Amino acid sequence: MGTTDPNRLPGAPAGVRLRPFVSELAVYAPGASSGVPAGVPVVKLSSNEGPEGPTPAALAAIAAEAPELNRYPDSGALHTALADAHGLAPNMVAASPGADMSIAYLAAAFLEPGDDVVFAWPAFVSYALTAQKQQANAIKVPLTADDTHDLDALLAAITPKTSLVYVCNPNNPTGTYVSSAALRAFVDALPEHVVCVVDEAYSGYVLEDDYPNAIEEYVKAGHPRVAVLRSFSKIYGLAGLRVGWMAAPAWIIDASIRVRGPFDVNAMAIAATIASLGDTATIERRGQENAVRRESLRAKLAAAGVASTGVANFLTVTVEDAQATTAALTQRGVIVRPLNGFGAPTKIRITIGSDEDMALAEPILVDVLSN
Ligand SMILES: Cc1ncc(COP(=O)(O)O)c(C=O)c1O
Incomplete structure (x- = not known):
């Protein structure tokens, strides 16, 4: 096989027996965690993580x-x-x-x-x-x-x-x-x-x-x-x-x-x-608190004319251009997930964070998403 073999990963030496389909595999892209300008407070709402750590x-x-x-x-x-x-x-x-x-x-x-x-x-x-x-x-x-x-x-x-x-x-x-x-x-x-x-x-x-x-x-x-x-x-x-x-x-x-x-x-x-x-009370409390924060964000977005879907720890909204909206939010410190990689270039997904996260993020989300 020559060095132009399309099935070879860049850098794989000639003659090795890498399975050809491996170079075709897509690599998982995690939610972003950076890109916010220096000095702007960061709220990461891009990976559907719980806002609290281990119990x-x-x-x-x-x-x-x-x-x-x-x-x-x-x-x-x-x-x-x-x-x-x-x-x-x-x-x-x-x-x-x-x-x-x-x-x-x-x-x-x-x-x-x-x-x-x-x-x-x-x-x-x-x-x-x-x-x-x-x-x-x-x-x-x-x-x-x-x-x-x-x-x-x-x-x-x-x-x-x-x-x-x-x-x-x-x-x-x-x-x-x-x-x-x-x-x-x-x-x-x-x-x-x-x-x-x-x-x-x-x-x-x-x-x-x-x-x-x-x-x-x-x-x-x-x-x-x-x-x-x-x-x-x-x-x-x-x-x-x-x-x-x-x-x-x-x-x-x-x-x-x-x-x-x-x-x-x-x-x-x-x-x-x-x-x-063994700590079911903590988990139940987290579920209740998440629902309160989620419904607060949903109501504020709805009041600004932005519909959302979701019953878990994230809301999904439709925008004109998910990448552009994500970039605008990132400039203001709020990191969300554009759904281009899911074949949905007009949707973004917003994870529900802690009370502090949401106090910072809500006004920015309402402002950017309603414009
Ligand atoms: C629907 C769904 N299933 C499974 C997983 C994987 O979760 P885990 O972190 O346990 O691998 C995720 C992670 O985001 C998910 O969204």
């Missing part, structure tokens, strides 16, 4: 674990704690270094090259990135005009080649959700060769009465082909530690265990997560 109990658990880091981690106690917290058998849960890696495990376990993965679009980009890594096809089904899942179109997109279908609930980046009744009708209509993955990374923030708890309604109820993802990155404030998990029938957990790494979840993450699970 006090989790911080204490991390400190207590640190001297033991010469030992390899044992995730058994975390699996027991997760299972107990949700009334599941321990073989129906699998922790991971972030829900993102649970998605990677599912892709590794289920997707042959050429298989289809069906999901709404825009939705969480990892469904597409992990499919590409298996040389599977990401089948992106456009959201409806009001930015919700088009469940009929998702069903219609399923073929004999479809292995997985994702329902991102609530959906990142639009914040819209699928109701309990709608999800039930969708799951009931799925053909038997398809596994449905319900991604509930933001579930702690959603207070709507008809929002489903898919762990209760499907996994605990014994549905054989529904897996549910949860994350400790958001409301639990552990994004930097990387911990998420999947609740699923034992056979799906078994498959995911076979494709994961031996010590994927680190010891501090295990200790912090077990401690966090």
Whole structure:
């Protein structure tokens, strides 16, 4: 092969046997965290992080674990704690270094090259990135005009080649959700060769009465082909530690265990997560406070003529040019996420921050977005 081989990554020496498709893979682009002019106070609302850090109990658990880091981690106690917290058998849960890696495990376990993965679009980009890594096809089904899942179109997109279908609930980046009744009708209509993955990374923030708890309604109820993802990155404030998990029938957990790494979840993450699970009052308070801040921003934007969607810790608005609006907000210290990378060049996503964050950001958001 010559040095002009298009399948070669820049800098790869001639003659090495890099798999050609690797140079075609897209690289995940995180939300921005800089670009604000010097001297301007910065509010980072671009990555849907929770504004509070680990709970006090989790911080204490991390400190207590640190001297033991010469030992390899044992995730058994975390699996027991997760299972107990949700009334599941321990073989129906699998922790991971972030829900993102649970998605990677599912892709590794289920997707042959050429298989289809069906999901709404825009939705969480990892469904597409992990499919590409298996040389599977990401089948992106456009959201409806009001930015919700088009469940009929998702069903219609399923073929004999479809292995997985994702329902991102609530959906990142639009914040819209699928109701309990709608999800039930969708799951009931799925053909038997398809596994449905319900991604509930933001579930702690959603207070709507008809929002489903898919762990209760499907996994605990014994549905054989529904897996549910949860994350400790958001409301639990552990994004930097990387911990998420999947609740699923034992056979799906078994498959995911076979494709994961031996010590994927680190010891501090295990200790912090077990401690966090015991502090339900803190998590409930965070959910309530987020809703108050979110609805405050929604109301102020609405009063300025700007409509928004979202029931989680972010709101999504439509603008003329997402990049230009993002740049204008960044100039004034407010960093948000333009959704160009999600195929939505007229939308921006605004994470709900702390009281202090929102006091700074709200007037700027109202001013820039209403102009
Ligand atoms: C819908 C959705 N699922 C999964 C994840 C991944 O979360 P984690 O940090 O646990 O990997 C995210 C992260 O933003 C997300 O938005």
